[in-house]
Amino acid sequence: MVQFIIRRLIAMLLTLFAISFVAFAIIQLPPGDYLTSYIASLAATGDQVDPRVIENLRAQYGLGEPYLVQYWKWLAGILQGNFGSSFEWKRPVTELIWGRLGNSILVEGLAVIVMWFIALPIGIYAAVRKYSLGDYLATVAGFIGLAVPNFLFALILMYLAYTWFGTTLGGLFSPEFETARWSLPRIWDFFAHAWAPVLVLATGGTAELIRILRANLLDELKKPYVVTARAKGLPEWKVILKYPVRLALNPLISTIGWLLPALVSGSVIVSVVMNLPTAGPMLLRSLTTQDMYLAGAIILLLSVLTVIGTLISDILLALIDPRIRYGAK
Numbered sequence: 001m002v003q004f005i006i007r008r009l010i011a012m013l014l015t016l017f018a019i020s021f022v023a024f025a026i027i028q029l030p031p032g033d034y035l036t037s038y039i040a041s042l043a044a045t046g047d048q049v050d051p052r053v054i055e056n057l058r059a060q061y062g063l064g065e066p067y068l069v070q071y072w073k074w075l076a077g078i079l080q081g082n083f084g085s086s087f088e089w090k091r092p093v094t095e096l097i098w099g100r101l102g103n104s105i106l107v108e109g110l111a112v113i114v115m116w117f118i119a120l121p122i123g124i125y126a127a128v129r130k131y132s133l134g135d136y137l138a139t140v141a142g143f144i145g146l147a148v149p150n151f152l153f154a155l156i157l158m159y160l161a162y163t164w165f166g167t168t169l170g171g172l173f174s175p176e177f178e179t180a181r182w183s184l185p186r187i188w189d190f191f192a193h194a195w196a197p198v199l200v201l202a203t204g205g206t207a208e209l210i211r212i213l214r215a216n217l218l219d220e221l222k223k224p225y226v227v228t229a230r231a232k233g234l235p236e237w238k239v240i241l242k243y244p245v246r247l248a249l250n251p252l253i254s255t256i257g258w259l260l261p262a263l264v265s266g267s268v269i270v271s272v273v274m275n276l277p278t279a280g281p282m283l284l285r286s287l288t289t290q291d292m293y294l295a296g297a298i299i300l301l302l303s304v305l306t307v308i309g310t311l312i313s314d315i316l317l318a319l320i321d322p323r324i325r326y327g328a329k
Helices: 004-025 034-044 051-061 067-079 093-128 134-145 150-165 184-221 224-231 237-243 244-248 251-256 256-266 268-274 279-288 292-320
Strands: none
Touching: 004 067, 004 292, 034 279, 067 292, 093 134, 093 184, 093 279, 093 292, 134 244, 150 184, 150 268, 184 244, 184 251, 184 268, 224 237, 237 244, 244 251, 251 292, 256 292, 268 279
16 A cells, blocks of 8 residues: 555656646647736727837746746746746735635535535435435435536525525625634634535535435445345344445545545636635636736646545545455456
8 A cells, every 4th residue: 555655646746747737838828928918908998008018027927938938937936835926916826826725625625525424324315215205305306406507506595595584695704804814703704604605516516426326325235245244134224334335435435536626616606606715716817817827826736636636535445445455466
């Protein structure tokens, strides 16, 4: 296992290097650069910019240099802990992304916990009580959860909250806690606001996990080892939880690697609708304005989450499934 982890860490570094190269290239695929977009936005409002100012800015940010030169400067800065400066915000990227990325990890992490907390018991019940009323209700609820877009559910929830209770669902903190340090009142205020986006983000994923767990568990319950365990007189709960559920969890655990980044990227519209200070809207804005240092840093950090999540899922698979032995001949 130790050798496997070491090999995976080396592969992770190579993967991150390749992802950073591709991400930086994709950001620069649209014609022009940030200054081109900036000039176009000024021209749309009727403002004029001195060409000498533009040339000075282009030389200052190195936008006239070849792609490989720009990429190497960016990568060398990252290795020194410097992600560069945002063109649009005129601030270091690290000051902009850590708070937003932290909010994203908190919200999406809570959404993942809620997804698993709800999906596990319902999926197990739906498989054990196949074709029962509860199974049919879980199936209908799952189809509805998969069919309704998250942003539409967010709009409906915000409308009902305002119509019935006179409250506005938006943001993650009250105004007095937005810039405050973390404390018990701020944590309570966060949970008082975060339940709505967490519920919205967890809906579709929960429905999907229920369907996956139900299908896998139904397949495991038909296998001979379950019949043998029942024949030995083991309690029914032990027969189900000790072996079939563990094996049915394999596909769910294998998705940990991409689940959190997928939630971050998939929550962009929800964040815009609910005015959430997360990384999704900032990533969208940086891509549209070609703010390459900011966009590249967010994409790279999401890639780090992906490879770390993949490593964690592989280790968990080896722990819960005795059939998996890394390095076995």
